[in-house]
Amino acid sequence: MALTAGASILTFGQHIALAAPASSTQARTASHAHSTAHQSVQPSTPPAAVRASKSEAITVSRRRLSPTSVAAHRLASIPGGTSIIDSKEVLKSRNFTNADLLSFQPGVFVQSSGGGDGLRLSIRGSGIQTGTNYFRSGVLLMFDGLPVTTPAGTPYELFETLGIQYTEVLRGANAFDYGGLQLGGAINYVTPTGYTADHFQARAEAGSFNYNKQQISSGAVIGKSDYYISLTKSYRGGYQQQTAASSFGVNANYGYRFNDNVSTRLFFRYRQTQNGYPGYLTRDQIISNPKQAQSLYVNLHGHRIQPGSKWYGDMTTIRIDDHSKLELGFNYQDAPIDIQNGTTAQRWGYKTVAGVLRYSRDDKLWGHKSETLFGIDTYTDLEAWQTNRSRTRTGIYANVPFGTILRHANYGGTDNYFHIRNNFELFHNFWLTAAGALDFVQRSTNVSYATQSSVGTSSVGFTPRGGFRYVISPHVSIYGNVSRSFQPANDWQLLSGALYTSGPAQGLNSSGVKLDNQTATTYEVGTSGNWLNNRWSVSYYYSSVHDELLSVMTPQSQLYGNATYSNATPTVHQGVEASLESDLVKWSGGKLGLRQSYTYQDFHFKHDPTFGHNKLPGIPAHFYQGEVRLDLKSGFYAGFNAQVSSKVSGSYDDTYYAPAYHIYNFNMGYEWPGKHRQVFLSFNNLANKHYASIVVPGYISNGQQLAVFQPGDGFGVFGGISLGFN
Template sequence: MTEHVHHAAQQRSSRKAPQYPITRTAIAAGAAMLCFASGMAAANGNAVAVAVAAIDPVALAAAEAPAVAAEASGEAQAAVAGTSAAAVVSDGDVVGTMAGAVHIRGKALNGATKAKLRLEEVPGGVSVVSAEQVEKGRVFTSEDVLAFQPGVYAQAAGGTDGIKISIRGSAINRGTNFFRSGTLFLFDGLPVTGPGGTPYELFEPLGLSRTEILRGANAFDQGALMLGGAINYVTRTGHDAAAFEARVEAGSFGYKKVSVSSGQVIGNWDYYVQAIASERDGYQTLSSGESRAFIGNLGYKFGPDVETRFYFRYRKTDNYQPGALTVAQVEQDPRQANPTSVAQDAHRNQPGSRWLANKTLWNIDGDSSLEFGAVIHDYPIDQQLGVNVGSWGFTDLSFSLNYQRRETLFGLRSETKLGALSTSHNNHGWLDTRVRIPSGATAGLPVGTLIRRAEYDGEDHILHAGNDLEIARDLWLTTGVSGVKTKRFTEVVYPVVNEPYARSTTALAPRAGLRYTFPNEVQVFGNVSRSIEPPNSWAFLTTPPAFTTGPATGLSRHGLDLKDQTANTFELGTRGAAYGSNWSLSVYRSYVKNELLSVEVVPATATTAAATAESNATPTIHQGIEAGLESRLWDGGANGTLAARQSFTLNDFYFRGDSRFGRNTLPGIPKRFYQGELSYEHPSGFYGGLSVQAASRIDVDYANSFRTHGYGIVNASFGYEHPTQGWKLFVDLRNLADKHYVSSVSPAYNDAGTDQRRSAPGEGFAVYSGLQYAFK
């Protein structure tokens, strides 16, 4: 079995193990970062190994024995498991499985490092976030998890837990409290996203081992065909959790969060459980909220080749909605709420969403594996906005099947991956609209009267096949094709039954890429791909009261006959490690047709909810730069280390000659977004850092008639982690200058140069602290 190793190890034959410094943070400018990266391909390999080995024990082992690494049996001294395959070290011992640790030269690797090695096989933009790094400070929302990730715009609004997430311009038109679109979200490789999009209430950021981000079509092997790619949140298991861990966070604006967890391995079983409670008064008026969550998984090994794991997530939330403000209101007093939202006492309640899943792995032999997954996801929502109460109910069923095989084809090393992903609404999704305030258009009706019931159905079925082939030494060709079939159905069944709307589409999405790794571990890559995104199942039905074919139906047969959004994307990039630094750089251009854009067509009033409509845009361009750099600036040994990390994203999205808007910029996110941090760590356990976040102006409508102002904020943090006793504490200082700025925009069609309520403020000056204790 020693000759059968994971594909990642095969690809690194006769080369040094990749270098990943333990600590990375940042402060250099974006231009200098790109110049630095461009020169690394010519760097001397031995010098690189020595420089990085000084800060990475894995690289040190490789640098000390290059001849052994080159001549080992099967050319495989570094054997690293993928997500669902065993890892084998040189003595033939199996040391890793679906949830276990892996080793290189006897050195244990955590899940984040293991994932980085595996994702280096993707010829495109990817990144991995270690929970260990995130938990050095406040962990409130996914904004804290996704910080410093190139290409990712993740911003909270007004101190609430609703955030806007956009990757390569996906869901650029969404606000912070919508179902998320344009990106496939997964827990542990299994889908949360369904035909209706992605409800956000289950995304509790504690309890994670790591987060994997695969931008655009680089998420092909996950079954993702959306413009934004995929984000995979990986939960801890008994293999990487403490037997007991407690964490408490508290801070400004009444923020409190408590977590208790436990994980262990007991014979062939392992488990992980976590309970979390949080609440806040909120930065803005009417932004208070609370949540209760439970996370757990249970794994069992039937033998060396078969294992299974059950997952469960539950979370209930109740969040008040402060609503959008004008830019002037944000700059004058960002803590105020939209007067309409105050009059409505607007809030959104998720009475309890559940996600139950199983994943079973069979290592058929040393070269092939089969993995099966199943998910049931139930997510009810009560939304009390305006004159009406909207009660949503969705239950999704998902199934996945993935087969992987390593072999030699025509004398060339090869890995083939075949997969299927199917998700559908079960027994109709539905929306009941009831009277909340007996006034306005519904005057005289008793509170709670049902005035409309709509039903939704949707199915997404994806088959994907891909292959990695080493066509020359260290030059790999990636090819693949996905087939997708989607179904959408919607109708209003009360007060009258209308003619239902139904559609079914099929499409193919091919992909091809190349990657070459130089002897000094510098990699260059490029790919061409196609993405396909169908409309959400609810998008074909207008939001009350803007019924386009009469108040009884609410169905638009003309304006909302939506087409699938498609995009052809070209990407070039590089990544590598040298002289104590890691970098990544991707440049891409997407030609998008029928982009799905949602616009508020009628604003909310004190007695009516806002009306929105989804539509297909004329052709658009999404292009940009995604750059990241992590550097060890100074190593003082017993005196500590100084490190830096930074990310820069250029978002250049615009119409390709629209009849009305010409080449206007697509509104919703800033064109330039930068995050950088300088940090210090001492061997005794003390750490501290200073960070900056800067963004350019954001257009708020498609006419580009009004913009927000750009901003820059400065944060600081420090803490102490005891080297042996399992406890740590931290203090986070956010927005030190109490800058008033817009963090998120819900775009409109044309505001004619006026400052309308489209903006949500970022949080002002705040102090957060936390204490965590764990023992094995």
């Protein structure tokens, strides 16, 4: 397989890198609101009959849009695929991981590993081979517009699903305004504030597999200040052997409004987690007994600990005048990791700092509306290291004392993006978008023990973007764009060089290799709107990808909890992202609705010397979610939903597949009208289907069954209650 690093052809096994650590149509329903959103909160014009009498008192009402609605209007101005998730809808059922939060999002493939935080997350094929025990790759992840993603990727333990007001999903280059230049785009989690949260709220969930989760939160406005704080705690024994997961987290923010034009908000997140590691199973093992774990990791008692990750941030907003605004933000992140999965223990330390500057303004140019945004985004490693120690007394470690240092490596990286974007209304409701970014990136890795070696890369790139959006009527809009994407390797992925062939460090990488930046040119067209009680969003995209960063597991790399990394020969990513929400029947007492989300993904090589036009493994070509939902004005609701996946290739030669599957779920609950009180009951995987939810592919199967699958949960029952008071 010609996965090349520079000009060389990679043979997997030669290079091993250690594993580092709302609905989709809501934003489009009001697509015309982009040009009128600022007017929607202004006093309405009084009718002529009222204006005729000066002696009469004129009462003007001001309609205040919710933060979620404001975000939906803003996303509607982007000429491409976006969606917004209102947590009020998500909270009507179980919320254990981000697989629950991000369901029903077209173009987003997300599955949980054993019910833990280690997800498989991919948008438009980003990071499709990245395993569940790794930092996330290919998607910019943010809290309140501030980056969590670092030069190492994105540590996942901070992403608690409770304590979120809404979530923005910007697929592909449509994340440009946030500096999201990677192939997958960006996801922005927005937290409640004292202005939007209940004064006191408590929530509890429990159910199968010894699952329980609790949350208490509080928010209030005190003069010019406001605060929000949420505490969460969870435990799950696990459906599969050795998948117990526990967590404790804090999510807090404090805002202060100096005056009508200047405000600032401080953020703090803390979360500690522990997740069991079951390894991977073969197809027959999944079908016969998905509760079993890989025997090697049972014997090693594999698990991963995040002993306490911390994230501090601040965002200051300065409204210069009625037409311009400046946002200044920074954050500091400390993410220690202790991986006890394989024959060696991996201790990681990551401390990073990031800063953002965004200046936006609205103008009139030659009588036409013009909206401009200039941004600077920078992320830098302050401290990044990894130490491997022995944790067994067998094989090559028979005479090595526990805790002996086998290898130590340091990593470095910085990302700097300078971007500018302009939306110009060429004629009524027809907008042109022009944008461009300069990219300055550095990566390095340095092995200091048992031997010494180092490698570093630096590069400068240009990432342009152009698009259009035409609101044909208040009910229909069309859009299109041509964009470049830019994705450097995670800093730890460079440690993919030669292996130690003797001594206690045998099998570990002794040096790094240079990996090229992954780039792509993407063409996208789509439409959104609403007609006859139907709300839709459909996008088609085609990406020509160069130097795609791919990974694979081999038996040797898996033994050390690793994967191999290199650049691929040219590949193609194309697909369809569609969502449809329909009101089937409406009456005075409620409605019966249907929501659907469908993703088609065709990712394949272009004339690869080894695999020709083979499909890239790890992701299903077809993925569908649909739900029939009953909502009564009395407060009762119920829904029956299905998740359908086509078969998934588990090897690069496309001869070994995880079977297709259908999963059925039922959810019901009651919300007290006018009160923030709710109960729900969920029944998941009603048919107790045995299926592989996650595939981390091997290299070549040759008809053999590879242990590259992780099972989804079997039948489970979950219930919850939430009480809010003001």
